[in-house]
Amino acid sequence: MNRRIELKVSLEVIQKKDWSEEENILISKASRILEMAHAPYSGFLVGAALLLEDGSIFVANNQENVSFPVGVCAERAVLSYAMGNHPKLRPIKLAIVAKRKGEKKNATVTPCGLCRQTINEYEVKFGHPIELLMLNPDGEILKASGIDQLLPFRFTDLNS
Template identity: 60%
Template sequence: MLMIHVMGKKIEEKVVLHLLEKSELTEKEGELLEKAKGAVKNAYAPYSNFNVGAALLLENGQILVANNQENASFPVGVCAERTLLSYANANFPNITPLKIMIVAKRSQESNYATVTPCGLCRQTISEYELKFGCAIEILMLTPEGNVLKAENISQLLPFKFNDLNS
């Protein structure tokens, strides 16, 4: 809910994340979680040792996976979320993405780490929400095994490029 107060020049956006226990996940969300965990294992992160996996549920029920891909030239590396959304759009350009699960783990640790999409990934998710005219749920695993859920990208990126220009 975007609120703009002209007199006070105050702009507010309410942000809400839901904390779900694993037992509260739907069957498809549980499948997304397991596939994202599997994708973490194949991440290429020799510089940061921070492995990220993502799984994307498409409207047709298909689940795609990807992970982060680093490069010695740091700006060349690509996050799991952008790798996944780019692949999905290149190969399934007319199938709406519905949910993305993100899982992260440091190479030498057994526990997962909470991670949210970076700014570039947030803007990329926003772009696909615009393209398809549909919210994409963002699900993020916590170290305790719970899942943070954002109902759409506005919950993680409240003031996107297009929000203040309409």
């Protein structure tokens, strides 16, 4: 007899008027850093801001390469820098903002598959989810409580 495995995933939608101070700071920092992204091939600018457990915030943006698509996403750039320099500090929240070059309005963005798996790696390492904040074009935050909401059947452990 076949069985079915079902998982429920959900995102919380937070109106701008209801953003916490922390959410506002992270989204603002991610919005500012995306303007400095190196995206001459796709024209898609992405900024990310990462909050660590000690309150420090790191930012990064996407960096493309002429050998497209051999670039580095903003999410992986900020996680790599923060975890490379502060490997014992748990990542708490990751804000992601994007827009197309030349446009004023933001674009909806969620982490790509490689970034989702990278986020998962740090959730596994620290045994705790990383809250994801993704700005949409309407100025709302799409909030995921952890990467399981975007990657429900994730690859977690080679030994399991």
